[in-house]
Amino acid sequence: MDRFEYSDPRLAHGEEFLMRENGVKLYDGDSKTTFEDGELVVSNARILWGRPGDIPRGQMCVCLPLFYVVLVEEEQRTFSFSSSRKFVLHLSESRQGKPQGPVTWSQHNFIKISFKEGLHNDFLGLIQNALMTRAWERLSVAPPSASSSSQNVADRKWRSGIVGIERKIEEKHKATDESISLAFQDLSRLMNMAKDMVAISRSISTKIRDKQGDITEDETVRFKSYLLSLGIDDPVTRGAFSNQTEYFKSLAKQLAQMLEEPIKEVGGMMSMADVYCRVNRARGLELLSPEDLMSACRLMSTLQLGLCLRTFDSGATVLQLSDHNDRIIIENTAVALEESGSLSATELAKILGISVLLAKERLLTTEKQGRACRDESLEGIRFYSNLFLTKEE
Amino acid sequence: MSEIEWPWQYSFPPFFTIQPHAETKARQLKAWHTLVLNYFKANNLSSLDIREAHQSSLFNNSSIDRKLPPEGILLVLEDLQKSGNATPLDKTRNRWLVYWHTLEEWAAIIYSWAQANGFLNTVCTFFELVSGDDTNEQEFHGLDEEVLLRAIQVLETQKKAEVIPIDDSHGVKFF
Numbered sequence: 001m002d003r004f005e006y007s008d009p010r011l012a013h014g015e016e017f018l019m020r021e022n023g024v025k026l027y028d029g030d031s032k033t034t035f036e037d038g039e040l041v042v043s044n045a046r047i048l049w050g051r052p053g054d055i056p057r058g059q060m061c062v063c064l065p066l067f068y069v070v071l072v073e074e075e076q077r078t079f080s081f082s083s084s085r086k087f088v089l090h091l092s093e094s095r096q097g098k099p100q101g102p103v104t105w106s107q108h109n110f111i112k113i114s115f116k117e118g119l120h121n122d123f124l125g126l127i128q129n130a131l132m133t134r135a136w137e138r139l140s141v142a143p144p145s146a147s148s149s150s151q152n153v154a155d156r157k158w159r160s161g162i163v164g165i166e167r168k169i170e171e172k173h174k175a176t177d178e179s180i181s182l183a184f185q186d187l188s189r190l191m192n193m194a195k196d197m198v199a200i201s202r203s204i205s206t207k208i209r210d211k212q213g214d215i216t217e218d219e220t221v222r223f224k225s226y227l228l229s230l231g232i233d234d235p236v237t238r239g240a241f242s243n244q245t246e247y248f249k250s251l252a253k254q255l256a257q258m259l260e261e262p263i264k265e266v267g268g269m270m271s272m273a274d275v276y277c278r279v280n281r282a283r284g285l286e287l288l289s290p291e292d293l294m295s296a297c298r299l300m301s302t303l304q305l306g307l308c309l310r311t312f313d314s315g316a317t318v319l320q321l322s323d324h325n326d327r328i329i330i331e332n333t334a335v336a337l338e339e340s341g342s343l344s345a346t347e348l349a350k351i352l353g354i355s356v357l358l359a360k361e362r363l364l365t366t367e368k369q370g371r372a373c374r375d376e377s378l379e380g381i382r383f384y385s386n387l388f389l390t391k392e393e
Numbered sequence: 394m395s396e397i398e399w400p401w402q403y404s405f406p407p408f409f410t411i412q413p414h415a416e417t418k419a420r421q422l423k424a425w426h427t428l429v430l431n432y433f434k435a436n437n438l439s440s441l442d443i444r445e446a447h448q449s450s451l452f453n454n455s456s457i458d459r460k461l462p463p464e465g466i467l468l469v470l471e472d473l474q475k476s477g478n479a480t481p482l483d484k485t486r487n488r489w490l491v492y493w494h495t496l497e498e499w500a501a502i503i504y505s506w507a508q509a510n511g512f513l514n515t516v517c518t519f520f521e522l523v524s525g526d527d528t529n530e531q532e533f534h535g536l537d538e539e540v541l542l543r544a545i546q547v548l549e550t551q552k553k554a555e556v557i558p559i560d561d562s563h564g565v566k567f568f
Contacts, residue, residue, distance in 0.1 A: 342406070370414050373421075375406035377459065384407045388420040391401065 001028035001111055003091050005101040007063040009041065009048050009055040014138060018042045018126045023117035024049065027086075029108025035062070040113065042126060044135040047113075062102050064111070067136050068092050072127045075112065086114045087123060093160050109160060194285040249303065251288075251296040256305035258282060259319065263307065268324040271357050272297075272317045312361050326365060333362045334371040334385065342375070342384045397435040400428055409459035411468060425461075425469040430478060434493040439537035440482070441489045443467060480543075492540055499533065499544035504553055506531055507567040516557060518564045538562070 011017060024040035026033050026049060039055050041048040050061030068091045075086040090110045115123070255275075262278060263270045270278075275297070280287050294309075297319055301308035304322070311317045336351060337343055343351075345360035352359065363383045366372040372383045402408040402424045412418045432451045433439070443466050446452045452461040461469070470489050473479035477495035482488040492499065503522070507513060510527065519538050521527065528534045533541065545565050548554035557564040 367414055370416050373407040373412050373414070373417050374410055375459075376410045377406070382406070384405070386414075386417055387405055388402075388407075388412070388417050388424070 001026070001033065001103040001108065002094050002101065002106040003068045003098075003111075004062045004064050004103060005099040006060055007046070007048065007099070008058070009050060009061050009063075010058055011043055012045070014135075015046075016044045016135070018044060018130065019121040019123065021115055021117075021119060021121065021123075022052070023115070025114040025116060027112035027114065028103065028106050029110060030112070031108075035102075037116070040115075042123070042130070044130045044133065046136075047127075064089075064091075065136060066127075066130055067134075068094075069127070069131060072124060072131075074124055084114055084116045085119050086112050088112050089127075248292070248296045248299055251292065252299040252303055252305060255279060255293075255296055256300055256303075256307045260306055260321070263319060263321060267352065267354055268329075269310075269318050269320040269354075269358055271355055272319065274355065275319050312364070314361065314364065316357055316361055318358065318361070329362055330366045330369050330371055333366040337366070337372055337383060337385045342382045344380060344382045397431055400424060403428065403454055404457055406457055406459050409454070409461045409465070411462075411465045422469060422472045426472055426476070426478075429469060429473065429491065430493040433491050437535055439490055439492070439540050441470070441491055443470070443487050443489070490537075490540060490543075494532075496540075496544050496547045499536075499540070500547040500551070500553075502531075503533055503541075503544060504548055504567065506533075513567045516564050516566045518559060519562050522565070 019042045021040045024038050026035040026038075035049055037052065038049050039052055041050075041055055044066070046066055047064045048055060048061055049063070050059070054061050069089050070092050071090040073088050073090075075088055077085065088110055089112070113123075259270070259275065259278070266274075272294070276288075276290060276293055279293060297307075297309045300319075301322070306322050307319055308322050309317065310320050333348070336348060340347070340351075343363070345356050345363055348363060349356040349359035363372060367374060367383065367386075370389055371386055373386045373388060375382045375384060402421075408421065408424070412421050429451065443463050446463070446466050447460055452466055454460075467486060470479050470481075470486075470491075473491060474481070477497065478493070479489050479491045482490060494502065506528070507517075517525075519541055523534060523536050523538065523541060533544075542556070542563060545554055545556055545563075548565075548567075549556060553568055555566045555568070557566060
């Protein structure tokens with residue numbers, strides 16, 4: 001009933017009169033109201049109800065815009081001697097900013113119209129026809145622009161109330177579900193494709209090897225570098241090995257091969273975090289777990305691959321060149337300390353372009369050999385040349 | 394308080410952090426050892442409370458904003474104790490007596506003075522020893538009475554002297 005609004009009974013421009021009945025009573029849901037024995041006028045845009053004689057005189061009366069009406073049905077007549085007929089009008093949600101009406105709030109989403117003195121027109125047919133043509137969209141009584149026709153459709157779809165909310169939630173769940181499964185579908189497809197890609201790149205590289213004479217050396221190198229930039233051309237994967245040790249062994253070999261150059265570049269030592277990132281970046285899709293990486297790296301020293309795993313006293317673990325020499329590192333660090341007087345791990349890291357973790361390990365190793373001494377203060381820990389041992393008393 | 398000439402270590406920040414490297418630490422403690430005794434001698438001090446040590450510029454170099462932490466001071470004092478230059482006065486090892494000469498050295502110095510100046514077999518009060526005109530030129534002039542008592546007690550064990558209680562203070566008879 002709260003969809004009703006006060007209105008001028010005169011028809012707007014373009015609004016068409018459809019029917020008129022007397023002795024009409026309105027119900028808010030199933031409950032009776034004070035709107036009894038009135039006059040009902042139906043236009044192609046609204047349903048008007050007024051006290052007898054009000055409408056012809058053009059006095060204010062109540063009206064229900066037809067855009068609220070979702071469904072009209074006739075209530076099954078119970079056994080009765082009267083000629084009264086009742087119709088149920090299901091309504092959509094009340095709109096924001098609607099003009100004032102006789103009722104501000106109602107718990108019902110439908111009204112009933114009872115024709116006490118019989119019905120001389122085809123009310124049902126006329127209303128349904130009016131709903132079909134949607135004449136209000138062309139008239140000034142049309143709803144504010146915000147409520148476009150699409151929203152009208154949505155309004156019809158979504159009944160309010162708990163059922164409506166539940167349905168909305170269910171629909172949302174469904175949509176999320178679908179999008180998730182869609183996403184994973186893509187991923188698995190990608191993985192399948194990756195295997196193919198690896199196979200292709202492998203076959204191409206063997207072909208290159210076979211036809212070594214046909215294409216120039218330069219082209220071969222260029223092509224191989226393309227393949228490499230895609231990732232490792234043939235990653236060692238667990239699936240290819242039945243035996244765990246064999247898997248780790250070949251993994252260790254491959255890792256040693258690909259990491260030796262980069263480790264040389266960064267000064268003979270690389271933290272495990274960096275190793276992990278580099279390896280998996282190169283592998284692209286057949287990613288390696290940290291455990292597998294560690295297991296493979298532990299094997300490196302026994303396999304004599306030129307690299308070995310080293311754990312510092314602090315617990316930091318690095319991969320370093322087997323011929324990596326602590327003495328040289330200490331010497332270099334000591335020289336750096338002499339040059340700058342004092343250094344924090346961060347400063348040394350900046351100078352050498354290595355990670356702070358490694359810089360700190362360098363300083364600690366140097367200290368352990370008595371070539372540096374520390375200064376712990378509120379600002380953190382700094383290292384100095386060990387003047388205690390070098391300076392004359 | 395008379396300022397002493399600070400060694401180069403005093404303005405070297407790592408001096409105020411106990412070094413983990415064994416050899417470095419030994420050198421560091423040796424430097425502290427010398428510095429503490431020089432400082433105590435120059436200022437004629439004899440006792441130290443670790444809880445208040447930060448007020449003294451000995452352990453607190455405000456110009457480089459570095460302090461030797463209490464654990465470090467304890468370490469230095471324990472090092473001094475090993476060489477006989479310090480004794481803790483309480484069980485918590487917060488209060489210490491520090492001697493820039495060991496008690497044995499003090500005992501020898503005092504006894505040789507008594508010998509040289511004919512004070513054997515006579516009784517001297519502690520006041521005469523540390524504040525009397527006869528000892529003006531002596532190193533132990535102005536020495537803390539507590540330290541003096543301990544030095545005389547060393548002489549006692551060597552049967553070279555005997556402590557005699559006089560009122561609130563003590564006297565000593567040299568043999």
